[in-house]
Amino acid sequence: MSAATLVESRLERMWQPRPGVLGWLLTTDHKRVGLLYFWTTLALFGAGGVEALLIRTQLIRPDNHLVSPATYDELFTVHGITMIFFFIIPMTTGAFGNYLLPLMIGARDMAFPRMNALSYWIFLGSAIFLYASLFGGMAPNAGWFDYVPLANGKYDPGAPIDFYCLAIIFNGISSTLTAGQFIVTIFKMRAPGMSFNRMPLFCFAMLAASFGLLFALPALSADTIFLFLDRNVGTHFFDVAHGGSTLLWQHLFWIFGHPEVYILIVPAFGIATEIIPAFTQRRVVAFPLVAIAELLVVFIGFGVWAHHMFATGMPTVQVVFFSAATAVVVIPSTIQVFAWCMTFVTGTAEFRTPLLFIAGFIFMFVAGGLTGIMFLAVPFDQQVTDTYFVVAHFHYIIFGAAVFPIFGGMYFWFPKVTGKLYFERPGQISFWLLFLGTNLLFFPMHIVGLEGMTRRVYTYPSGLGWGAENLAETIGAYLTAAGILALLGNLVWSFFRGEPAGPDPWHGATLEWTIPSPPPEYNFAVIPKVSSAYANWDEEDRAEDRRKLAAAQLVLDRGHEAPVASPVDGWFADVMQMPHDSPHPPLLALALSLVFTALVLHKFVLAGVFVVACMVVLAAWHSQEPEFE
Amino acid sequence: MSVSDYVAGGRSERAARERRRGVSVGAWGIAMVIASEATLFGTFIGSYFYLRFHTVHWPPLGTPKPEVAIPLVMVAVLTTTSLPMQKAAWAAAAGRLWRTRLWLCSALVVQLGYLAYELRDLVAQLQVSTPQDNAYASIYYVLLVADHAHVAFGIVLVLWLLWRLRSGLTAYRANATQVAAFYWHAVNLLTWIVIGTLLSAAA
Numbered sequence: 001m002s003a004a005t006l007v008e009s010r011l012e013r014m015w016q017p018r019p020g021v022l023g024w025l026l027t028t029d030h031k032r033v034g035l036l037y038f039w040t041t042l043a044l045f046g047a048g049g050v051e052a053l054l055i056r057t058q059l060i061r062p063d064n065h066l067v068s069p070a071t072y073d074e075l076f077t078v079h080g081i082t083m084i085f086f087f088i089i090p091m092t093t094g095a096f097g098n099y100l101l102p103l104m105i106g107a108r109d110m111a112f113p114r115m116n117a118l119s120y121w122i123f124l125g126s127a128i129f130l131y132a133s134l135f136g137g138m139a140p141n142a143g144w145f146d147y148v149p150l151a152n153g154k155y156d157p158g159a160p161i162d163f164y165c166l167a168i169i170f171n172g173i174s175s176t177l178t179a180g181q182f183i184v185t186i187f188k189m190r191a192p193g194m195s196f197n198r199m200p201l202f203c204f205a206m207l208a209a210s211f212g213l214l215f216a217l218p219a220l221s222a223d224t225i226f227l228f229l230d231r232n233v234g235t236h237f238f239d240v241a242h243g244g245s246t247l248l249w250q251h252l253f254w255i256f257g258h259p260e261v262y263i264l265i266v267p268a269f270g271i272a273t274e275i276i277p278a279f280t281q282r283r284v285v286a287f288p289l290v291a292i293a294e295l296l297v298v299f300i301g302f303g304v305w306a307h308h309m310f311a312t313g314m315p316t317v318q319v320v321f322f323s324a325a326t327a328v329v330v331i332p333s334t335i336q337v338f339a340w341c342m343t344f345v346t347g348t349a350e351f352r353t354p355l356l357f358i359a360g361f362i363f364m365f366v367a368g369g370l371t372g373i374m375f376l377a378v379p380f381d382q383q384v385t386d387t388y389f390v391v392a393h394f395h396y397i398i399f400g401a402a403v404f405p406i407f408g409g410m411y412f413w414f415p416k417v418t419g420k421l422y423f424e425r426p427g428q429i430s431f432w433l434l435f436l437g438t439n440l441l442f443f444p445m446h447i448v449g450l451e452g453m454t455r456r457v458y459t460y461p462s463g464l465g466w467g468a469e470n471l472a473e474t475i476g477a478y479l480t481a482a483g484i485l486a487l488l489g490n491l492v493w494s495f496f497r498g499e500p501a502g503p504d505p506w507h508g509a510t511l512e513w514t515i516p517s518p519p520p521e522y523n524f525a526v527i528p529k530v531s532s533a534y535a536n537w538d539e540e541d542r543a544e545d546r547r548k549l550a551a552a553q554l555v556l557d558r559g560h561e562a563p564v565a566s567p568v569d570g571w572f573a574d575v576m577q578m579p580h581d582s583p584h585p586p587l588l589a590l591a592l593s594l595v596f597t598a599l600v601l602h603k604f605v606l607a608g609v610f611v612v613a614c615m616v617v618l619a620a621w622h623s624q625e626p627e628f629e
Numbered sequence: 630m631s632v633s634d635y636v637a638g639g640r641s642e643r644a645a646r647e648r649r650r651g652v653s654v655g656a657w658g659i660a661m662v663i664a665s666e667a668t669l670f671g672t673f674i675g676s677y678f679y680l681r682f683h684t685v686h687w688p689p690l691g692t693p694k695p696e697v698a699i700p701l702v703m704v705a706v707l708t709t710t711s712l713p714m715q716k717a718a719w720a721a722a723a724g725r726l727w728r729t730r731l732w733l734c735s736a737l738v739v740q741l742g743y744l745a746y747e748l749r750d751l752v753a754q755l756q757v758s759t760p761q762d763n764a765y766a767s768i769y770y771v772l773l774v775a776d777h778a779h780v781a782f783g784i785v786l787v788l789w790l791l792w793r794l795r796s797g798l799t800a801y802r803a804n805a806t807q808v809a810a811f812y813w814h815a816v817n818l819l820t821w822i823v824i825g826t827l828l829s830a831a832a
């Protein structure tokens with residue numbers, strides 16, 4: 001047996017997971033956590049999609065009464081919450097980020113593998129919590145941004161808004177854990193030699209989104225804590241009669257809510273910047289500018305929140321400031337669009353399915369971006385606030401700019417995750433179904449919006465001339481659903497019948513394509529050498545890795561070991577012992593779920609008891625120490 | 630298998646194994662926690678001033694002004710615990726078990742005393758005004774209780790450390806002591822900012 005096979009079998013033995021369901025329940029492997037995230041968010045995407053179809057079916061013709069008005073309110077509220085908090089964020093960060101980030105930076109796992117598992121189990125708990133409210137007939141019903149006074153205890157009594165507040169906080173804990181985890185992983189766990197400027201653009205995007213989450217979520221948590229206290233303890237944060245302010249809700253919500261938009265789309269930018277080089281076989285144009293733009297877009301995104309509030313009668317100075325700040329966001333966004341387009345033009349673009357989705361994404365992002373620029377003209381914004389024009393804009397951004405790259409990424413990394421190739425022609429058909437479907441679904445919304453159709457209306461009378469557009473939108477919705485089913489059907493079929501993919505079907509640019517598909521538990525047998533951001537194209541480095549493996553050098557096979565690098569230069573700083581499987585993350589998430597269940601039932605003492613239970617689990621968790629030499 | 634001298638990222642595996650270099654991953658982790666908590670408190674304090682600047686009388690008429698002297702003295706006392714916490718971290722890094730325990734215990738006494746006094750004071754204040762009175766009282770009590778909760782969690786952290794140290798020091802526990810010390814430095818600074826914000830109503 002050669003030295004390389006010996007090393008690999010040693011590592012295989014050391015990193016072997018438990019068999020069966022227990023292996024998934026106790027796992028701390030970032031790839032398994034990523035897959036768990038993937039399946040869960042996909043199921044939630046299905047739920048949010050069914051809600052969307054019900055909304056569109058209700059609006060198919062004037063004076064329709066398919067669902068009751070109360071149900072309709074729940075549908076659009078839960079649709080918004082699901083798609084934003086339970087689909088896109090956990091899909092981009094939780095699924096794509098968890099699975100790919102360590103592979104791209106040449107790491108063997110995340111910096112805190114158990115915390116990573118914890119964030120998944122908390123996410124699962126919060127999703128069950130939200131959907132329990134829907135099936136209990138107590139779903140949130142005041143819109144996803146939940147404005148007071150509509151959402152306060154007087155006008156919306158009972159459990160629905162309590163579910164909203166608690167589900168948001170609960171889900172926020174999971175996202176915060178993920179964000180902090182990603183930042184530390186990116187700074188500390190890169191393969192020695194990968195200095196900051198040699199990091200793939202996907203990782204820059206993940207870093208930007210993680211900073212965004214870490215600093216934006218507390219504003220939303222504070223806001224929902226205030227609302228929960230107003231409703232259940234009798235405080236007066238949003239009660240004007242007692243010195244509170246209803247606008248405080250809106251300010252805090254949008255201080256979170258606008259960075260949120262970039263948190264949704266920046267990881268999608270990251271996916272695009274991985275797919276484009278692979279299918280143009282060319283390095284991304286203006287690499288440093290794109291990296292900086294990814295970070296800047298989130299940074300500037302923190303200073304523009306009040307453009308969601310131009311209709312609230314703010315002082316002129318504030319309105320002008322936020323209008324100008326919003327214009328500034330255009331600069332980093334446009335830098336990226338031009339860089340992508342120039343990479344297309346100067347490379348040899350091969351329009352396979354993933355690249356088609358990225359081309360569709362650029363089209364949708366530019367279209368949605370152009371209507372976005374229109375909103376910073378304050379008089380225009382005040383006219384179209386709360387109309388379908390706004391709905392059209394943010395669906396172009398969220399579906400076009402965030403979900404299209406997710407679909408492209410699903411095709412792109414499918415061979416890496418499963419080891420099988422997807423079927424190309426059905427893949428392209430699914431793209432065209434989705435592209436035509438979404439444009440038919442969202443474009444007419446611009447027109448009815450300008451004609452005065454307000455968002456969230458339950459139904460509309462005939463004779464307003466909105467019938468044809470709404471019918472077209474509904475047809476588009478079903479076309480989109482067909483496209484999604486075609487995509488998933490293709491992937492499922494490919495999983496069973498696809499050709500073997502081999503380690504690198506696309507001649508991709510980054511480190512994940514240097515290892516077998518699907519990746520082994522330990523990711524990299526030898527710690528890879530990195531001397532550019534396109535590591536897989538550096539033939540000499542890869543040859544050197546093979547030589548090292550044959551000589552059993554730099555394989556870190558004394559245990560669950562991973563290298564730690566210095567944060568900026570990527571010097572080899574330390575060898576860390578990574579934790580093994582652990583029962584504590586799911587246990588802690590269970591205890592936390594009980595805390596939130598007790599809170600929504602107003603059993604505050606019981607909630608306190610479960611908080612103590614959380615502490616006990618935490619103490620047990622930290623009693624397991626890694627073995628230092 | 631012998632450690633190879635193969636160089637990666639400018640440093641050999643042997644050197645990396647023998648001498649840790651730079652800030653530990655655990656310290657990065659606590660930095661993330663502190664960043665997140667600081668932002669949460671930043672939002673609370675921002676809300677405090679937002680409400681204040683939309684109100685004519687602050688505190689509203691009929692609500693007593695906060696007392697200044699005693700809270701400031703208490704924060705000053707709490708801040709002194711940063712010293713024994715850091716001393717404990719250094720002692721742990723040097724492998725001196727009893728010193729670590731002693732410094733932790735001396736910090737714990739002051740921290741417990743602070744929290745006990747503050748909770749008694751909180752109960753007394755609630756006799757005079759409650760968070761249900763007006764928006765000023767709502768944000769006042771939320772800030773105060775959130776700060777106390779962070780002190781309480783810090784005490785739990787120290788108790789847990791002492792419990793772990795009953796079977797001696799390890800590299801992991803030394804690291805944990807340093808992380809707990811970082812947490813306490815942050816809480817002490819935070820308490821100054823929170824109390825400063827709350828006392829601004831007395832001016």
